[in-house]
Amino acid sequence: MTLNIKINGQLIQTEPGKTILQVAKEHDVRIPTLCYHKDLNPTGNCRMCVVEVKGGRFLQAACVTPVWEGMEIETASQKVMKDRKLTLELMLANHPQDCLICDAAGECELQDLAYEYKVEVPTWGAKGTRYPVDGDPNPFIRVDMNKCILCRRCESACAEIQVRDVWGVSKRGFSEVMVAGAGVPMLEARCESCGQCVAYCPTGALSNKMNYGVARAHQVKKVTTTCSYCGVGCQFDLLVKDNKVIGVQSNPNASVNGMALCVKGRYGYDYIHHPDRLVKPRVRRYLLESGKKPVISDQLSVISHQSSVISGQSSVVSDQWDWVDVEWDVALDVVAKKFAETRAKFGADALGFLTSAKCLNEENYLMNKLARQVIGTNNIDHCARL
Amino acid sequence: MTNKHIIHKPIAPEIRNIALKHGNDREAALEVLKEIQTHHSALTVDSVTDAARSLKLPPHRLYGMATFYSMLSFEERGKILRVCDGPVCWLKRATTDDGRQTIDKWSSMVHGPWSVERTSCLGLCDRAPAVLVNDEQAGPADVDDAQKVCEGWRGAPTDYSQPRKGEVRVMTALIGKIDPDSIEDSLANGVYDGLKNALRKTPEETLAEVEASGLQGRGGAGFPVGRKWRFVASEKRTPRYLICNADESEPLIFKDRVLIDTNPHQLIEGIAIGGYASGASEAWIYIRGEYEYQARRLENAIAQAKSKNLLGENILGSGFSFDIHVHRGAGAYICGEETALIESLEGKRGEPRPRPPYPPQYGFRGQPTAVNNVESFCAVPHILKNGAEWWKSLSGYKTPGTKLYMALGHVKNPGLFEAPFGLTLRQIIEDFGGGMLDGSTFKFALCGGAAGMVVDESLLDVPIDYASAQQGISLGAGAFLVCDQSVSVVAMLRELLHFFAAESCGKCTPCRVGTWRSLEILNRMAEGKGQPGDVDELKSLADLMQDSSFCGLGQSVGIPMKSAMEHFGSEFEKAVK
Numbered sequence: 001m002t003l004n005i006k007i008n009g010q011l012i013q014t015e016p017g018k019t020i021l022q023v024a025k026e027h028d029v030r031i032p033t034l035c036y037h038k039d040l041n042p043t044g045n046c047r048m049c050v051v052e053v054k055g056g057r058f059l060q061a062a063c064v065t066p067v068w069e070g071m072e073i074e075t076a077s078q079k080v081m082k083d084r085k086l087t088l089e090l091m092l093a094n095h096p097q098d099c100l101i102c103d104a105a106g107e108c109e110l111q112d113l114a115y116e117y118k119v120e121v122p123t124w125g126a127k128g129t130r131y132p133v134d135g136d137p138n139p140f141i142r143v144d145m146n147k148c149i150l151c152r153r154c155e156s157a158c159a160e161i162q163v164r165d166v167w168g169v170s171k172r173g174f175s176e177v178m179v180a181g182a183g184v185p186m187l188e189a190r191c192e193s194c195g196q197c198v199a200y201c202p203t204g205a206l207s208n209k210m211n212y213g214v215a216r217a218h219q220v221k222k223v224t225t226t227c228s229y230c231g232v233g234c235q236f237d238l239l240v241k242d243n244k245v246i247g248v249q250s251n252p253n254a255s256v257n258g259m260a261l262c263v264k265g266r267y268g269y270d271y272i273h274h275p276d277r278l279v280k281p282r283v284r285r286y287l288l289e290s291g292k293k294p295v296i297s298d299q300l301s302v303i304s305h306q307s308s309v310i311s312g313q314s315s316v317v318s319d320q321w322d323w324v325d326v327e328w329d330v331a332l333d334v335v336a337k338k339f340a341e342t343r344a345k346f347g348a349d350a351l352g353f354l355t356s357a358k359c360l361n362e363e364n365y366l367m368n369k370l371a372r373q374v375i376g377t378n379n380i381d382h383c384a385r386l
Numbered sequence: 387m388t389n390k391h392i393i394h395k396p397i398a399p400e401i402r403n404i405a406l407k408h409g410n411d412r413e414a415a416l417e418v419l420k421e422i423q424t425h426h427s428a429l430t431v432d433s434v435t436d437a438a439r440s441l442k443l444p445p446h447r448l449y450g451m452a453t454f455y456s457m458l459s460f461e462e463r464g465k466i467l468r469v470c471d472g473p474v475c476w477l478k479r480a481t482t483d484d485g486r487q488t489i490d491k492w493s494s495m496v497h498g499p500w501s502v503e504r505t506s507c508l509g510l511c512d513r514a515p516a517v518l519v520n521d522e523q524a525g526p527a528d529v530d531d532a533q534k535v536c537e538g539w540r541g542a543p544t545d546y547s548q549p550r551k552g553e554v555r556v557m558t559a560l561i562g563k564i565d566p567d568s569i570e571d572s573l574a575n576g577v578y579d580g581l582k583n584a585l586r587k588t589p590e591e592t593l594a595e596v597e598a599s600g601l602q603g604r605g606g607a608g609f610p611v612g613r614k615w616r617f618v619a620s621e622k623r624t625p626r627y628l629i630c631n632a633d634e635s636e637p638l639i640f641k642d643r644v645l646i647d648t649n650p651h652q653l654i655e656g657i658a659i660g661g662y663a664s665g666a667s668e669a670w671i672y673i674r675g676e677y678e679y680q681a682r683r684l685e686n687a688i689a690q691a692k693s694k695n696l697l698g699e700n701i702l703g704s705g706f707s708f709d710i711h712v713h714r715g716a717g718a719y720i721c722g723e724e725t726a727l728i729e730s731l732e733g734k735r736g737e738p739r740p741r742p743p744y745p746p747q748y749g750f751r752g753q754p755t756a757v758n759n760v761e762s763f764c765a766v767p768h769i770l771k772n773g774a775e776w777w778k779s780l781s782g783y784k785t786p787g788t789k790l791y792m793a794l795g796h797v798k799n800p801g802l803f804e805a806p807f808g809l810t811l812r813q814i815i816e817d818f819g820g821g822m823l824d825g826s827t828f829k830f831a832l833c834g835g836a837a838g839m840v841v842d843e844s845l846l847d848v849p850i851d852y853a854s855a856q857q858g859i860s861l862g863a864g865a866f867l868v869c870d871q872s873v874s875v876v877a878m879l880r881e882l883l884h885f886f887a888a889e890s891c892g893k894c895t896p897c898r899v900g901t902w903r904s905l906e907i908l909n910r911m912a913e914g915k916g917q918p919g920d921v922d923e924l925k926s927l928a929d930l931m932q933d934s935s936f937c938g939l940g941q942s943v944g945i946p947m948k949s950a951m952e953h954f955g956s957e958f959e960k961a962v963k
Contacts, residue, residue, distance in 0.1 A: 047936070
């Protein structure tokens with residue numbers, strides 16, 4: 001079945017079941033949106049996407065209105081543009097005018113639309129005085145409800161993508177405000193800090209604490225990469241400033257996960273530049289030199305080294321237990337040698353292999369091959385089974 | 387506090403029991419919250435969370451509801467005096483205070499276990515100024531009567547047993563002639579004859595009769611009742627549902643309360659006929675929480691009807707089975723909007739849904755649903771009893787049938803009456819309202835309801851029906867607030883906007899912020915402190931709300947604003963300093 005509709009005078013053939021916004025997008029007609037996001041169920045709250053439908057008494061929200069046969073739509077009539085501009089004014093009247101120091105500036109959908117529609121910010125309204133800034137004690141997500149425009153994307157993202165149902169709407173009318181759970185701190189409302197709400201927030205109402213104030217959008221280079229935490233293979237963008245990773249951002253084009261990430265992927269990136277991070281394989285010194293494990297007394301002496309020096313007793317301290325940075329080949333040789341020795345002496349079943357959820361399926365498969373075919377044991381297991 | 391701690395905290399047994407009593411039914415969330423409040427004198431974060439866990443809902447769902455409905459509260463209250471803050475009560479008070487100052491005065495008058503709250507409108511406009519004492523309706527009672535009210539005085543409901551001259555009584559014919567709580571009395575006076583007639587016909591014939599009558603929905607929009615039922619009947623999916631909208635919360639309007647109070651069986655009968663015609667199996671009467679008295683009366687009537695097999699399984703041996711439930715709201719005007727009502731009935735915040743899909747396609751529980759007004763249902767039995775032609779003959783005007791009207795304000799005999807369509811405002815004031823009060827001259831009237839049109843004397847002689855809004859005078863739900871020379875249009879509009887701002891659900895931007903901003907401007911204008919540009923801003927806000935709001939609430943706020951400024955522009959200009 002085909003529907004014939006007109007958008008801005010242009011004849012368009014389309015199928016039933018689509019919204020005005022979908023059809024417009026397919027035909028490169030831009031309709032501005034705020035509460036709409038392609039991943040979330042449309043709600044029609046913000047009224048930015050209103051369009052004029054011929055014969056209709058009211059403007060229609062393009063995101064929730066399905067097309068029907070013979071529909072004639074104007075997406076940028078004078079009335080539409082005037083209403084959108086005034087709607088933006090109403091939002092901005094109660095929005096802090098602190099784009100200068102707002103973390104979202106440069107990638108804020110509200111800012112972009114205000115600019116596009118040349119909105120003059122009204123002098124009236126409550127501008128950033130209604131709620132505590134950084135009002136939630138959780139470690140990752142910075143909450144500033146003064147900047148909230150009540151689009152409710154956070155609620156939808158939490159419910160539909162993460163299925164945690166933390167965010168909700170409370171009160172009504174002008175007093176309406178988003179809350180976590182029954183008006184409690186986020187972590188008490190079952191939040192698992194995935195940060196989906198931050199990713200979907202079109203303004204600076206929800207931002208990240210870890211890199212708050214660290215870089216503007218235009219100052220960072222985005223490097224698309226695959227998460228190293230587990231085998232799912234989520235993709236995201238690392239935000240790089242001055243050759244340092246300062247954050248993680250959802251990449252909407254990620255094929256596996258879309259915008260979704262877990263707490264580790266989104267916030268567990270500080271190991272990258274951590275001073276304790278291992279960047280090379282390490283082996284005990286004795287494995288490189290004698291190959292002979294130092295006797296226990298030597299081992300203890302390492303521990304008692306400090307005290308013996310202080311006590312002035314002379315004691316031979318072994319350095320055989322020290323960690324030494326080596327190349328991969330060296331380290332792998334050591335492992336291979338020990339494996340071979342053990343297998344020769346005690347048989348293949350003296351060896352066991354435990355693989356990691358951080359590895360890919362392919363890597364785990366190879367480990368299985370190594371265990372069963374190369375070494376010859378069925379002693380293989382995986383941490384995800386434990 | 388860690389997640390672990392929260393998860394392992396057991397649900398308080400008394401909360402669990404309340405939820406269990408309601409079958410752990412998510413649709414009963416509002417009932418559960420109300421019961422918790424009754425038992426614990428207030429809601430708490432813990433009790434709301436526990437209730438959510440019992441019902442297996444996210445806590446924000448119940449907290450969102452608890453903070454949405456005005457009758458629910460986190461503040462401990464003993465006995466509650468809900469003082470009406472509606473425009474009619476405002477007009478009837480002897481002071482020049484705005485509504486909020488009045489509430490403050492009430493607060494200072496009562497002590498002890500009493501706490502005072504404002505309510506947007508109690509639906510007691512014929513007893514204005516009104517208060518709700520816990521569940522009991524009282525009025526007229528001004529601030530000076532506070533002590534009297536606390537000691538038990540309630541006043542009496544207005545007596546409508548004597549028809550006014552010129553009235554054509556159909557739905558109100560039995561007022562004062564029957565004991566409304568007696569089904570025997572009702573049956574002896576012909577109530578349920580319409581249902582019996584319908585059951586002798588096929589559902590299709592019944593539906594055709596209603597369609598032929600041209601009955602238009604009495605909620606205000608005037609959508610043909612038969613056509614709506616036809617939509618539902620033609621949907622293949624079952625079950626289909628009927629909903630009776632008794633969430634009469636708009637200032638000026640109280641007809642549904644009078645209909646329920648004077649003849650509840652007429653409504654039950656009308657709903658049953660609607661069920662038969664539209665192929666529905668169950669109906670809900672969504673009644674506003676402030677009408678507790680009326681809700682009990684309906685429950686009693688339903689029980690009586692069941693005992694006579696006029697409801698329930700195989701009604702009067704016809705093979706038609708039908709049941710009606712009463713669902714109480716908890717204080718939200720928006721729940722009169724049909725999709726918001728359905729959301730509320732499903733145990734959620736009363737926020738409107740996008741339309742389309744309309745309720746006949748996707749309504750209660752996603753099933754085909756017709757939502758009709760109390761008065762619409764009350765008209766149906768008479769059509770089935772006397773025929774569509776008779777119904778049409780009642781009116782000498784193009785719109786068939788009779789309508790309930792409410793004349794309020796500065797007329798000699800305010801109150802409710804029934805008459806055909808096509809009355810003029812002059813007739814409503816002079817013939818039915820007994821003329822203007824002595825010393826009063828007509829200045830303006832608010833026509834339809836709070837979301838109706840403000841008219842001046844130039845529209846006094848326009849015949850009114852659902853189409854007359856084109857000429858600038860709306861029928862709405864049939865209420866007319868007549869104001870004399872002493873009333874400031876600006877101040878009246880301020881009271882209206884206070885109502886809308888308090889009752890906006892907050893879902894969409896134009897209504898959420900637009901009502902609030904308009905009120906801010908009108909507050910200062912009413913004090914003569916308007917600022918340059920205020921009138922223009924009001925006009926563009928009215929346009930925005932009318933064009934771009936999500937639902938009928940926001941879309942209609944602009945109606946009184948624009949009509950008031952159109953007819954009384956100079957008064958608005960003068961309010962700018």
